[in-house]
Amino acid sequence: MVDVNESLTKQVAALSRLELSETEMVTFSSQLSQIIKYVEKLQEVDVAGVEPMSHPFELPTPLRPDVVLASPKDAEGKPKVLQSAPEVLYDGYKVPPIL
């Protein structure tokens, strides 16, 4: 069984791009450890030869023609998808310098 300690929690939080406070680290580690312990019961099921099921129904992927559609615009003629962006420059998302 996996030992969910703070170092593992820290490692997975980093993979998740989540910053945890010291208190969160302690609480989450103990809660996650409890949850992982609970889901260990899945190990007792005989799953030999069972195809994993990731979706309730087998569906083909529907395809549609690859057509470029204009992005919906607001009253000022700006793309509506940008109306809730944290920062916008011209008709695009603005990001802070990261290098």
Place this chain on the structure above:
Amino acid sequence: MANLSSFRTIRDIHSAFESKKLSPVELTQEYLAAAKKSQTGAYLTFCDDLALKQARAAEDLILKHGGVPRDEFPLCGIPLGIKDNLTMDGVKTTCASKMLETYVAPYTATCVSRLEKAGAVTLGKLNLDEFAMGGSNENSAFGPVRHPTHPDRVPGGSSGGSAAAVKADLCFASLGSDTGGSIRLPASYCGVVGIKPTYGRVSRFGLVAFASSLDQVGPFARSVEDAALLMDVMSGYDPLDSTSIHQEKLNTVAATRLPTDWSKVRIGVPQEYFVGGLAPAVDRSIQSSLKWFEKQGAKLVPISLPHTQYAVAVYYIVAVSEASSNLARFDGIRFGQRPAASDQAKDLNDFYMKSRSLFGSEVKRRIILGTFALSSGYSEAYFKRACQVRRKIVDDFTHAFEKVDLIVGPVSPTTAFKLGEKNSDPLKMYLNDIFTIPANLAGLPALSVPCGTDEEGLPIGLHLMAAPFQENRLISAAHAFQNGFES
């Protein structure tokens, strides 16, 4: 002033419109006033302008047609509340998260636009557990929803606002979403009807994704018939959702008008759902409901769903894994808020970490758990195994539905619990979903219909499940039950 609680069905409202007792605009104003005064915390956003515009359009329709044009506009002038994880063009969609506190969607969810096209009035957006993660509606970043009749209790979650608002007459009917029971649990706790359709029956386009192989949108209403009407209107293929099923639009309302030949109905009673742990009042109500079906002439068939005990474990691997992937899109660049600290980030990873600090605890916990279950070295033992056991759970249902038409049992082991009672213990909260989760894993249609109350007057819900795409059977049985059963 109209007495909002006197309207039991959409038919009552339409009669009031036609006899000129009340106009759609007056009705909308009354619901908005009641909703704004309410202490339940059910609403997050009000859409006064939009709602009044829709209500005026309904009035014009009634004038023009000399009555309610029911065939073309079955929801003409009916005021609805929408769970705040469904988008509406130009309206905030917060998912009850700080992350999306200011997010205004540029498009409307297919399910909402179909209701609008049928004449509905959208009053506003309803509170939920953040990103629909929770069973008590205590995980909202904007405060919990309180139980509509017992304010020290939870309304259930995650669609707590949707259930409480219908019960408290803050909207006539509402929409919710159900990933592991998020419609049926609050419907049961609040004493209203809540339906989770077959997976793929209602488009997920415009539903902010939590767990894509499990999520399904569905209605809340006082009566099975009205909830069924909303489901019918929303159903049908949508090219904008790649998991939308190519099936005709539902007409379950028609099924409620046909008499049921009970001698042909076989009701499965899973032994695993009655193994103890049920609150005595819940057990009593479910047993008397089963007796009612038997009295109508239905055959009760004991069945076994042997992998039930693994459903919660499977769900809390599958759902969180899908969530960890779906919520990766919240990166502080494209949607909603970016905290000031992000601009001081030293590199890209740090930028993401600072931006994603806006998630609440339960969301963080689930993303971490999901990332763990999918991570290299653990994915075989956790994610893959959970998907294998999922198939075994689904096989249990396939076998059961060879012998029975419906499966009946409790929605929840207890009635609504107290605020704060389970909040510090996630596992305890998760285990509360034991009866509702299996339907999501298998994509089945299922619903909760009121079947009694406990000693304190807290509602109890009866859970009905059917085989995939058997909504007609499900709705007609539930409709007959609601109209015939006296608890």
